[in-house]
Amino acid sequence: MSLVFPHTFVPWFRSVAPHIHAYHGKTFVVGMAGELIAAGKLNAFAQDLSLLHAMGIRLVLVHGFRPQVDEQLRAKGQTSRYSHGKRITDPVALDCAQEAAGQLRFEIEAAFSQGLPNTPMANSTVRVVSGNFLTARPVGIVDGVDFMHSGLVRKVDAGLIRRAIDIGALVLLSPFGFSPTGEAFNLTMEDVATATAVALQADKLMFLTEIAGIREDLDDPESAIDTELSLAEARRLLERLPAPTRPTDPAFYLQHCVKACEGGVERSHILPFAADGSILMEIFTHDGVGTMVVDEKLESLREATSDDVGGILQLIEPFERDGTLVKRSRTEIERDIGAYTIIEHDGIIFGCAALYPYPEARTGEMAAVTISPQVQGQGDGERILKRIEQRARAMGLDSIFVLTTRTMHWFVKRGFQQVDPDWLPEARKRKYNWDRRSQVLVKKLN
Structure with a gap:
C-alpha cells in the first residue's frame, strides 16, 4: 500500500496543473534516438508518452535506428560508413535499414499496446498510425562523397498527419522516405523530426538523446546544463562550434533545434533519455532537465x-x-x-x-x-x-x-x-x- 502525503502532493499537483491546462490540445513532435531503445528504455518512455496523450497532447513520434542498423551491418560482415555526420547508405545498408525500421516499428507499436496493470498505462488505449507521410530526395554527392541511398526530406504530408492526430492517434514516423518514382531513401531521425515539426508548426520539438543538453561551459563536461537558450544565443553558439560528425557533438542536435525555431516551431528541446521521466520533467517543471531553444527568452x-x-x-x-x-x-x-x-x-x-x-x-x-x-x-x-x-x-x-x-x-x-x-x-x-x-x-x- 502506498501512502499519499497531502502536504506534498497537493502543492505539487497545483504547481503542475497550469502546465496541463496550457498544453492540452498542443502538438508535440518527439524525436527518439535509436540508442534509447538499445538501452532498454522503450517501455518506460512509451508510458510517459501515453500520459501526455491522456492529457490531450497531440503527439508525433519519430524514431531513430542508428545502432540497430549498425548491428544489422555487423551481422552481415559489413562496416558502417559515415561522412558529414550522415550514413553512407549503399544497397546493403539500405536493406539493413529497412529490416531495422520494420523491427523497431513492431516493438514501438507493441509498447503502446501493453496497457499493463499497476502502471501509468493501465487501461490506456493509444492508437498508433504510421504510413508514407514523407517524400524524399537524395543527398547526392557532397565534397566528392556519394551518399547513394541516403536522402533528405523533400515534403511532409502535414494535412494527413493532422487528420490522424485530430482523431486521437499517435503518428509514428520512421526515418524513411520515398521519391515520386518510388525509390526508397534512408533519412535521419533529426531531419524527419525537424521537417515534420516545421510542417505542422508544432508547439514543441523534443529530442530524446544520448547527451544531457548543452553545457554552460563546453570545455567542461561536468559543468551545469544551460536550461534555456534564446534563438540568437543558439545561433551564436553554433557559429563557434565545429561542424558535428557524431550525435554526441554539441552542435549535432542544436543545429536542428535552431532550424526548427527559425521555421516557426515555438520551442525545441534536447533531453537526456538516461534520466528517467526526462520528458515529463522538462514539460512540467520550471527549469526542466535539458536545454530548450526559444525564439525569445520565456522568463x-x-x-x-x-x-x-x-x-x-x-x-x-x-x-x-x-x-x-x-x-x-x-x-x-x-x-x-x-x-x-x-x-x-x-x-x-x-x-x-x-x-x-x-x-x-x-x-x-x-x-x-x-x-x-x-x-x-x-x-x-x-x-x-x-x-x-x-x-x-x-x-x-x-x-x-x-x-x-x-x-x-x-x-x-x-x-x-x-x-x-x-x-x-x-x-x-x-x-x-x-x-x-x-x-x-x-x-x-x-
Missing part, C-alpha cells in the same frame, strides 16, 4: 497588468495562509495592480513585489514580496528587488523600506538596515500593526 520581468491579478493571488495565497504575508483581497490587488512587478515563466507567475511610494518622505514601501518555493534560490528575488529599486529611483525616491516578520536576514544580506517603526512616514505609521510587530528595514538608494 519575463515586467510590470503587472490587470490580466495578472489571478496569478498574483494564486502565488501569494499560501504565504498569507501561513502568516508570512498580510492578507490582501482581490479588490486591493486589482486597485493597486500598477504598483506590482512580476516574474513570469512560460505564462506562469513565479514572483512578485509591489512598490507604494510616499513622495513627501522621499521613500517607498516594497510590499507583498513573494517568490514561489519552486524557484527559490535561483536569483528571482534579487531580480525583482533590482527592478523595484529602479522604479523607486525613477520616482525620485531616496530609499525603499520593507516590513517583515520572518525574512529579515534575506533583506539584511541585500543592503537593508533595521530601524525603529517610528522611522516610518506618518501616513504609513498610522497603518502600522503594532500587534504584528513587523520589523522595519530600510535600504538607501545611491
Whole structure:
C-alpha cells in the first residue's frame, strides 16, 4: 500500500496543473534516438508518452535506428560508413535499414499496446498510425562523397498527419522516405523530426538523446546544463562550434533545434533519455532537465497588468495562509495592480513585489514580496528587488523600506538596515500593526 502525503502532493499537483491546462490540445513532435531503445528504455518512455496523450497532447513520434542498423551491418560482415555526420547508405545498408525500421516499428507499436496493470498505462488505449507521410530526395554527392541511398526530406504530408492526430492517434514516423518514382531513401531521425515539426508548426520539438543538453561551459563536461537558450544565443553558439560528425557533438542536435525555431516551431528541446521521466520533467517543471531553444527568452520581468491579478493571488495565497504575508483581497490587488512587478515563466507567475511610494518622505514601501518555493534560490528575488529599486529611483525616491516578520536576514544580506517603526512616514505609521510587530528595514538608494 502506498501512502499519499497531502502536504506534498497537493502543492505539487497545483504547481503542475497550469502546465496541463496550457498544453492540452498542443502538438508535440518527439524525436527518439535509436540508442534509447538499445538501452532498454522503450517501455518506460512509451508510458510517459501515453500520459501526455491522456492529457490531450497531440503527439508525433519519430524514431531513430542508428545502432540497430549498425548491428544489422555487423551481422552481415559489413562496416558502417559515415561522412558529414550522415550514413553512407549503399544497397546493403539500405536493406539493413529497412529490416531495422520494420523491427523497431513492431516493438514501438507493441509498447503502446501493453496497457499493463499497476502502471501509468493501465487501461490506456493509444492508437498508433504510421504510413508514407514523407517524400524524399537524395543527398547526392557532397565534397566528392556519394551518399547513394541516403536522402533528405523533400515534403511532409502535414494535412494527413493532422487528420490522424485530430482523431486521437499517435503518428509514428520512421526515418524513411520515398521519391515520386518510388525509390526508397534512408533519412535521419533529426531531419524527419525537424521537417515534420516545421510542417505542422508544432508547439514543441523534443529530442530524446544520448547527451544531457548543452553545457554552460563546453570545455567542461561536468559543468551545469544551460536550461534555456534564446534563438540568437543558439545561433551564436553554433557559429563557434565545429561542424558535428557524431550525435554526441554539441552542435549535432542544436543545429536542428535552431532550424526548427527559425521555421516557426515555438520551442525545441534536447533531453537526456538516461534520466528517467526526462520528458515529463522538462514539460512540467520550471527549469526542466535539458536545454530548450526559444525564439525569445520565456522568463519575463515586467510590470503587472490587470490580466495578472489571478496569478498574483494564486502565488501569494499560501504565504498569507501561513502568516508570512498580510492578507490582501482581490479588490486591493486589482486597485493597486500598477504598483506590482512580476516574474513570469512560460505564462506562469513565479514572483512578485509591489512598490507604494510616499513622495513627501522621499521613500517607498516594497510590499507583498513573494517568490514561489519552486524557484527559490535561483536569483528571482534579487531580480525583482533590482527592478523595484529602479522604479523607486525613477520616482525620485531616496530609499525603499520593507516590513517583515520572518525574512529579515534575506533583506539584511541585500543592503537593508533595521530601524525603529517610528522611522516610518506618518501616513504609513498610522497603518502600522503594532500587534504584528513587523520589523522595519530600510535600504538607501545611491
